[in-house]
Amino acid sequence: MLIGTENRETQNYLRAVEFKHPRWIPCRIWMPPATWGKYGRDLEKIVENHPRITFIGRDLINDPIYQRGNFTDAWGCVWRNLVEGMAGLVVGHPLEDWQTLEDFQPPDPLKFNRIGKPWNCEEIKRSIEKDKKEGRLAMGYCDHGFMFQILYDLRGFENLMVDIATDDPRLQYLINIVLNHNQRLTDKWLELGVELMAFGDDLGNQDRLAISPHHWRQYLKPCYKQMYSKCREKGIHVYMHSDGHILEIIPDLIECGVTIINPQIGANSLGRLVKTCKEKVCVDLDLDRQLLPFFTPQQIEDHVKKAIETLGSEKGGLMLFVDCEPVVPLKNIAAICDAFEKHCF
Secondary structure (H helix, E strand, C coil): CCCCCCCHHHHHHHHHHCCCCCCCCCEEEECCHHHHHHHHHHHHHHHHCCCCCEEECHHHHHCHHHCCEEEECCCCCEEEECCCCCCCEEEECCCCCHHHCCCCCCCCCCCECCCCCECCHHHHHHHHHHHHHCCCCCEEECCCCCCHHHHHHHHCHHHHHHHHHCCCHHHHHHHHHHHHHHHHHHHHHHHHCCCEEEEECCCECCCCECCCHHHHHHHCHHHHHHHHHHHHHCCCEEEEECCCCCHHHHHHHHHHCCCEEECEHHHHCHHHHHHHHCCCCEEEEECCCCCCCCCCHHHHHHHHHHHHHHHCCCCCCEEEEEECCCCCCHHHHHHHHHHHHHHHC
16 A cells, blocks of 8 residues: 655555565654653753654643543543543443433534544545645544443443443443444545544453453454454555553454554563564554663663564564653653664664
């Protein structure tokens, strides 16, 4: 799917995804608004000194999920945030009692997104056309936590676990509501001509899936397969992020149509990711965020180098991603940037 554009970054990104010998390893650093706010101008200087690295997260400062206090989203879920600039948690579940299901109405995905931002089709269409004209990859997306997470946000985590364990028939009815919502949104993105669809759903705990692989295949795999296969039928790449341990189902996700997987190295281990993913799917590797606050700069460089040497290939199939929360020292953020510059380009 190498598109007709002179944009070197876009071409190289697609070469990495499609195992067509990229010239460098694409790399990104995510930092929530709290990190940008904590380090201010000192962080800006690091960003300015590393123009080849993509930095993201700063623009979420006005997202209500990252603002201190309570917030009710478009699904009726109540979020609580105690720390300004960090994502809050859902504490109010509109379907905690199944009796409310009969009158439940999901939001219209073509009017508002989950945080209530209006969906402006004409504006989005112009943005897609501009991206294509200027050689950027036109990307569509579903809100983070679009399937599994929204189910436990609606029901409450313990309730959802009981629903799954007891095969409650009302669960499939709810899944169909959520799936139809997401499919409408995905279909609209495809209609508007995006070239990549991005999805995020945190499926794993530290050392295993949140639910058994059997139940994941029963309840969730058909949803991903329905959505992702539509993208692949149109030649659109499918990016999927998932926090936690997901090793057992990565082959299933590839079967569903995922072409770029974003797993965490700490929860899945580098060696097992090599066996499961190498030269089978492009890996946007999430480096070990649990150790980043404690690594020395040399350990950070060694970590980056080992990931590249072990999972990388001249053919491509590797990208690098780092999540820098406010607990990561500024010197370590600089060390990550230096390691990327030294080993990715």
